[in-house]
Amino acid sequence: MRDLDLTFSALADPTRRKILAMLLEDDMAVTDVAAPFDISLAAISKHLGILSRAGLLSQERRGRVVWCKLEPQSLRDASIWMQGFGQFEPVNLDPFEQFLASEGLIGAPGDAIDD
Amino acid sequence: MRDLDLTFSALADPTRRKILAMLLEDDMAVTDVAAPFDISLAAISKHLGILSRAGLLSQERRGRVVWCKLEPQSLRDASIWMQGFGQFEPVNLDPFEQFLASEGLIGAPGDAIDD
DNA sequence: AGGACGTTCAACCATCGGGTTAAGTGACAC
DNA sequence: GTGTCACTTAACCCGATGGTTGAACGTCCT
Known part of the structure; x- marks a missing residue:
């Protein structure tokens, strides 16, 4: 439980969040992870x-x-830590729908499209 | 929903997480927030x-x-975003007990005592 | 008005984080 | 063995971050 620093700072970067979302669908090789991004391998x-x-x-x-x-x-x-700050009812979107939400493809209309 | 960058990077610092845990108990003035810390106001x-x-x-x-x-x-x-990555059942510790957990005062014995 | 209090601002310093390019390593193909 | 592929490491640049001290600002007290 003492890697909240590492966990949260890892999650603070949109590229990394996008990588996680990609891995939600399937395991990937490094090169394939890199493919959608404009930055170096x-x-x-x-x-x-x-x-x-x-x-x-x-x-x-x-x-x-x-x-x-x-x-x-x-x-x-990290999620458990957060739940100490309010009774957040679980949302129960299935993972793929949640992936779309994280892309801004569904959800509130004002949302940006990155991550 | 597009301030996940801000949210997660804010949470990445142990001082700030501790501040949040303190505010869980009650609203506080800035000076009182600063009191337990060794850094400048x-x-x-x-x-x-x-x-x-x-x-x-x-x-x-x-x-x-x-x-x-x-x-x-x-x-x-942020919690909703996270829940896309697994069906995390809600833990339902009450806030104060959770605060203790975040302090390492309860929970797994190997935990460090900061945050 | 003058002073003390609560808080923020400004300038500065050291370290970190994300990016680059170039070189290095280890496994497969010929 | 030579070369190529899939990465990782090293050295570096630059902007962001966490800390400092000292001055400034707004509010309350007398």
């Missing part, structure tokens, strides 16, 4: 390192490919 | 500004004293 590698150190994803090398897998446990810890 | 003022900009608290000037009040709505937004 090295930058993505750093982002993945940060997410990994925060426990938000795990990386497993298979041959020369490194597979990235979402690890929701740290998110769960 | 100006630094606390900056932290409060960051929390305020993130929508995590509101500040109301009454006379010469500025009252700080917890605003859980942004936490709620």
Whole structure:
């Protein structure tokens, strides 16, 4: 429970949140994670390192490919911490619908379209 | 919903999380918020500004004293975002017990005692 | 009016974070 | 072995962040 610093600062970056949302659909190789972004592969590698150190994803090398897998446990810890600040009823969107919401594709009309 | 950047980066700092936990018990004046910390009042003022900009608290000037009040709505937004990554059942600790947990005073024995 | 109190602002410093490019490593293909 | 592919590391740049001190501002007291 003492990695809230790591967890929250990892989540503070929109690129990293988007990566997590991508991994929600399936495990991915580093190169494939990098594909939708306009930044260098090295930058993505750093982002993945940060997410990994925060426990938000795990990386497993298979041959020369490194597979990235979402690890929701740290998110769960952070979520528990948050729930101390109000009785937030669970929303129960299914993961894919939630992914869309995080993209701003559904939800309040004023929302921006990044993340 | 598009201030997740602000919300998460505000939450990434242990001083600020502790401030939020303090405000969970009651509204406080800036000076009183600063009291338990070893850093300058100006630094606390900056932290409060960051929390305020993130929508995590509101500040109301009454006379010469500025009252700080917890605003859980942004936490709620962030919590909703998180719940897309797993079916996290709500934990339903009451707020004070949760505050203790965030202090490391209850919970897993290996936990550190900061935040 | 003058002074003390509560808070913020301004200037500065050191460290961190996200980005770059270029070089390095390790596994597969020929 | 040579080359290519999939990454990671190293060195660097620059803007953001967390801290400081000292001055400024607005409010209350006498």
